[in-house]
Amino acid sequence: xxxxxxxxxxxxxxxxxxGPVRAVDGVDLTVGRGEILGVVGESGSGKTTLVMSLMRLxxxxxxxxxxxxxxxxxxxxxxxxxxxxxxxxGRDLALIPQSAMHALNPVIPVDRQVAEAITAHGEARSKAxxxxxxxxxxxxxxxxxxxxxxxxxxxxxxxxRCVIAMAVANEPxxxxxxxxxxxxxxxxxxxxxxxxxxxxxxxxxxxxxVSHDLTTVAKICDRIxxxxxxxxxxxxxxxxxxxxxxxxxxxxxxxxxxQVRGPRQTLRAxxxxxPDLNHLPPGCNFQPRCPAAFADCKVVDPSLEEAExxxxxxxxxxxxxxxxxxx
Amino acid sequence: MAQYALVLLxxxxxxxxxxxxxxxxxxxxxxxxxxxxTITPEQRERVLAQFGLExxxxxxxxxxxxxxxxxxLGYSTQQGRPVVDMxxxxxxxxxVLVGGAIALSLVIGAGAGFLSAARRGGQTEVGGxxxxxxxxxxxxxxxxxxxxxxxxxxxxxxxxFGALPLTGAGGGFGLTFEVxxxxxxxxxxxxxxxxxxxxxxxxxxxxxxxSEDYIVMAEAKGxxxxxxxxxxxxxxxxxxxxxxxxxxxxxxxGATVVETVFSYPxxxxxxxxxxxxxxxxxxxxxxxxxxxxxxxxxxxADLLYPVIDPRVRAEGAR
Numbered sequence: 001x002x003x004x005x006x007x008x009x010x011x012x013x014x015x016x017x018x019g020p021v022r023a024v025d026g027v028d029l030t031v032g033r034g035e036i037l038g039v040v041g042e043s044g045s046g047k048t049t050l051v052m053s054l055m056r057l058x059x060x061x062x063x064x065x066x067x068x069x070x071x072x073x074x075x076x077x078x079x080x081x082x083x084x085x086x087x088x089x090g091r092d093l094a095l096i097p098q099s100a101m102h103a104l105n106p107v108i109p110v111d112r113q114v115a116e117a118i119t120a121h122g123e124a125r126s127k128a129x130x131x132x133x134x135x136x137x138x139x140x141x142x143x144x145x146x147x148x149x150x151x152x153x154x155x156x157x158x159x160x161r162c163v164i165a166m167a168v169a170n171e172p173x174x175x176x177x178x179x180x181x182x183x184x185x186x187x188x189x190x191x192x193x194x195x196x197x198x199x200x201x202x203x204x205x206x207x208x209x210v211s212h213d214l215t216t217v218a219k220i221c222d223r224i225x226x227x228x229x230x231x232x233x234x235x236x237x238x239x240x241x242x243x244x245x246x247x248x249x250x251x252x253x254x255x256x257x258x259q260v261r262g263p264r265q266t267l268r269a270x271x272x273x274x275p276d277l278n279h280l281p282p283g284c285n286f287q288p289r290c291p292a293a294f295a296d297c298k299v300v301d302p303s304l305e306e307a308e309x310x311x312x313x314x315x316x317x318x319x320x321x322x323x324x325x326x327x
Numbered sequence: 328m329a330q331y332a333l334v335l336l337x338x339x340x341x342x343x344x345x346x347x348x349x350x351x352x353x354x355x356x357x358x359x360x361x362x363x364x365t366i367t368p369e370q371r372e373r374v375l376a377q378f379g380l381e382x383x384x385x386x387x388x389x390x391x392x393x394x395x396x397x398x399x400l401g402y403s404t405q406q407g408r409p410v411v412d413m414x415x416x417x418x419x420x421x422x423v424l425v426g427g428a429i430a431l432s433l434v435i436g437a438g439a440g441f442l443s444a445a446r447r448g449g450q451t452e453v454g455g456x457x458x459x460x461x462x463x464x465x466x467x468x469x470x471x472x473x474x475x476x477x478x479x480x481x482x483x484x485x486x487x488f489g490a491l492p493l494t495g496a497g498g499g500f501g502l503t504f505e506v507x508x509x510x511x512x513x514x515x516x517x518x519x520x521x522x523x524x525x526x527x528x529x530x531x532x533x534x535x536x537x538s539e540d541y542i543v544m545a546e547a548k549g550x551x552x553x554x555x556x557x558x559x560x561x562x563x564x565x566x567x568x569x570x571x572x573x574x575x576x577x578x579x580x581g582a583t584v585v586e587t588v589f590s591y592p593x594x595x596x597x598x599x600x601x602x603x604x605x606x607x608x609x610x611x612x613x614x615x616x617x618x619x620x621x622x623x624x625x626x627x628a629d630l631l632y633p634v635i636d637p638r639v640r641a642e643g644a645r
Contacts, residue, residue: 038464055547057543057546057547085550085552086546086550086552087547087549088549089547089548090547090549091549091550094547094548095543095544095547095548097540097543097544097547098540099540102539102541103540103541103544104541104544105541105545105558105561105562106541106562106636106637106638107561107562107635107636107638108558108561116550116554117548117549117550119547120548120550120551120554121549150637150638152637152638163544166544167547167548169548170373170549187503201390234392296353
């Protein structure tokens with residue numbers, strides 16, 4: 001599988017009254033053609049900032065730091081002038097935003113909103129764009145007679161479908177979905193996830209799917225990255241992350257998934273809350289909440305390194321092993 | 328619609344009731360004050376009968392409503408002319424002034440407000456905000472007097488007074504020019520005063536819309552900045568329509584002050600003159616006209632909402 005997107009050292013800083021805060025801190029990631037990469041983390045872990053950074057839609061006081069690279073088909077989008085970005089958005093990179101419920105303009109019929117995405121990228125005749133838009137809407141399961149509806153006349157699931165149709169309208173190279181199923185009931189969630197898988201099959205969609213819900217991500221992603229306090233703490237194939245989580249945080253996340261089958265258990269939660277980015281703990285960011293922490297964790301800030309083939313983790317537990325092997 | 332009819336009836340009734348609830352008797356203002364103590368009961372009866380004030384209240388009310396339907400608002404106590412004629416004579420001047428001011432202030436105020444919201448945080452934006460907030464806080468008579476002093480007193484390029492030239496009115500183009508010249512300052516005053524308010528409404532409305540999620544989506548699908556802002560403007564129009572409807576009422580009040588400062592022969596000036604001379608029938612007629620104007624403006628706004636916002640349309644259909 002050839003590489004479509006390669007992000008290196010992406011850092012995004014928010015300037016606050018208490019000083020700069022790194023919401024995304026040195027993130028590396030790659031997405032192959034036709035691959036779906038999942039990014040998981042609790043709220044406040046920097047997921048949405050990561051998404052907005054990749055779209056280059058970070059608003060002041062936020063700023064993408066110099067030295068961050070985002071190579072899409074070998075071209076660094078962060079080096080393009082700001083004015084060149086509108087032409088890229090929607091065509092190279094498309095967004096399915098968080099709270100897609102509100103992502104539609106309430107006063108414009110949905111087919112015209114999809115058509116607008118098409119005319120913005122070259123299709124000059126609005127009639128033809130409208131026809132294409134209706135085809136796209138049908139593809140995501142909106143019946144032709146509902147195409148001319150206003151957003152408030154559609155259900156949450158249908159609005160989400162419209163947003164997806166809008167995102168894929170121009171056959172983008174990469175789709176970035178930020179919590180595409182949050183706020184929908186489980187049945188609709190399952191349908192939307194199936195729709196995304198179908199689109200991936202039929203169009204060879206490449207995608208980054210961001211969610212706080214590990215199970216959502218696990219259903220359709222090839223690889224998973226776990227984010228904590230703006231950093232990637234573990235990355236690997238979906239199966240290995242699930243079956244053999246390495247980082248204590250990932251392990252806690254997997255254990256926190258309620259089991260329907262098997263003996264009754266009390267739900268396990270992770271003690272504490274996400275760290276205050278203004279006052280990060282010394283050493284490892286997860287160390288204060290970590291059941292496996294030891295003395296070095298308060299001193300050494302672990303970097304993301306390969307622990308086993310195809311599996312990276314940022315935890316001293318595994319870096320220690322490496323050191324022992326070296327000795 | 329039924330609501331508006333009801334509001335209109337209430338306005339008519341209040342208009343009928345207020346002068347009758349006021350302290351004193353009609354004689355106090357119908358008869359010159361130095362003669363009130365000396366008139367005979369017969370004279371008193373005759374004066375009351377002349378204005379139909381000797382009849383029972385309910386009959387007076389009925390005659391009042393019937394009169395309105397027939398376009399009869401009574402007679403001025405000072406000039407003896409039909410009130411309707413006096414109002415109609417003044418109405419065009421006020422319509423030109425107020426209508427022009429609303430249109431101009433909408434274009435200038437809302438235009439600048441939208442621009443300011445689209446460029447939030449920039450330097451020009453802060454300057455604009457300060458300027459329009461300053462305008463919004465200025466009393467109309469003060470702006471009017473400043474303009475008067477500047478253009479008519481100091482620069483002496485515009486006439487000070489009235490709406491028509493006092494001498495040699497002539498006709499055709501010359502007259503139009505003279506009238507336009509005299510309209511300019513009161514129009515400018517009213518426009519400036521109202522533009523400040525509309526600027527603030529438009530700015531805050533669009534700024535709110537631009538932080539909505541659908542704006543992020545509009546950006547993410549690759550629209551140019553102009554079209555992204557366009558998405559917001561479409562949604563920011565609703566509060567503006569409301570503001571203009573409210574304004575249509577208050578601008579007439581503002582016109583009283585401005586018309587007085589510039590001795591402009593509109594309705595506002597008529598109200599001012601009638602207050603001074605205690606000409607109740609004329610005041611009553613003028614207030615009635617203002618009430619109808621405000622109600623009509625609100626009706627128009629209500630009819631416009633569904634055109635602008637499909638969600639209102641849905642509620643109306645329910």
